[in-house]
Amino acid sequence: MPPWSAIDTIMFDMDGTLLDLHFDNYFWQILVPKIYSDTHQVSLNEAEDFIVKKYEEVHGTLDWYCLDYWQEELALDITALKNSIKHKIQIRPNVEQVLQALQSSDKNILLITNAHPSSLELKMKHTGISNYFHRMISSHTLRLAKENHGFWEALKDMEHYNPETTVLFDDSLPVLRQAAREKIKYLFGISKPDSKKPVVQTNEFPLIEDFGQLLPLA
Ligand SMILES: [Mg+2]
Numbered sequence: 193m194p195p196w197s198a199i200d201t202i203m204f205d206m207d208g209t210l211l212d213l214h215f216d217n218y219f220w221q222i223l224v225p226k227i228y229s230d231t232h233q234v235s236l237n238e239a240e241d242f243i244v245k246k247y248e249e250v251h252g253t254l255d256w257y258c259l260d261y262w263q264e265e266l267a268l269d270i271t272a273l274k275n276s277i278k279h280k281i282q283i284r285p286n287v288e289q290v291l292q293a294l295q296s297s298d299k300n301i302l303l304i305t306n307a308h309p310s311s312l313e314l315k316m317k318h319t320g321i322s323n324y325f326h327r328m329i330s331s332h333t334l335r336l337a338k339e340n341h342g343f344w345e346a347l348k349d350m351e352h353y354n355p356e357t358t359v360l361f362d363d364s365l366p367v368l369r370q371a372a373r374e375k376i377k378y379l380f381g382i383s384k385p386d387s388k389k390p391v392v393q394t395n396e397f398p399l400i401e402d403f404g405q406l407l408p409l410a
Contacts, residue, residue, distance in 0.1 A: 193406070194359045198357060199358065199359050199378060200300060200357045201300045201354070201358040202302065202358075203303075203304045203353075203358060203361070204325075204362075205338075205360075205361060205363060206305040206307055208363030210283065210287050212387050214280070217389070218277070219273075223277065224268070226239070227268060227273060253337060253340075257306045257331070259271055259274075259308040259311060274311065274314060275314065278318050281314075283321065284387075284403065286403040286404035286407070290404075291321060291324035293407060300326055300327075300353070302326060302351060303322075303328040304329050304331070304360075305330055306367075307330060308330065309332060309333075312330050316328070327351055329347070329350060334347065338371075339364065340370070342374075344370065344371055344375075344376060355374065355375040355376045358378065359376075362380075362382075363385035365392075380400050381394065381396075381397040381399045384401070
């Protein structure tokens with residue numbers, strides 16, 4: 193459990209942390225290859241091979257998270273496609289209860305995401321949780337992904353925080369490792385970011401199974 197009295201800044205990741213990663217995994221792994229195959233008249237296998245290769249080229253960079261990049265590389269209307277399955281966007285269990293409880297604290301509540309601004313907007317519109325955050329920052333505005341060297345330092349210029357008194361919840365191990373290198377003191381992962389996939393196995397960071405674990409916050 194984070195020692196709340198020693199913490200003044202709480203950072204949440206979005207996809208896989210507050211929201212079920214199933215939406216994104218379904219979108220990129222199932223829907224995009226299928227639509228690519230239909231649109232560009234190639235077999236589903238060819239589409240999958242091509243897209244996996246494209247993903248690998250930019251994995252861990254900001255382009256990987258950039259809808260404009262994929263729109264151009266795949267010649268598909270990625271934004272419209274995301275909109276078409278927005279009913280699949282789901283808040284993870286007990287997330288809203290924790291956000292509500294934090295509202296009555298004096299802590300700075302931040303959403304720090306690698307999601308593209310248009311994806312952030314779509315997800316906030318659909319879930320209605322944006323009011324719980326003092327600020328929402330897409331890493332695209334810093335031109336670095338959260339797992340990139342220097343991201344957490346650069347973030348201080350946009351939103352000042354003290355890493356000694358900050359907690360970060362994020363389902364990505366590369367992101368947590370980078371935050372550790374840049375001295376964020378309290379780091380928590382997520383044991384099952386995608387409700388339809390197996391749990392994450394790691395001893396590197398404590399993992400949250402259900403945000404209900406954090407309640408009550410005292
Ligand atoms: Mg995430």
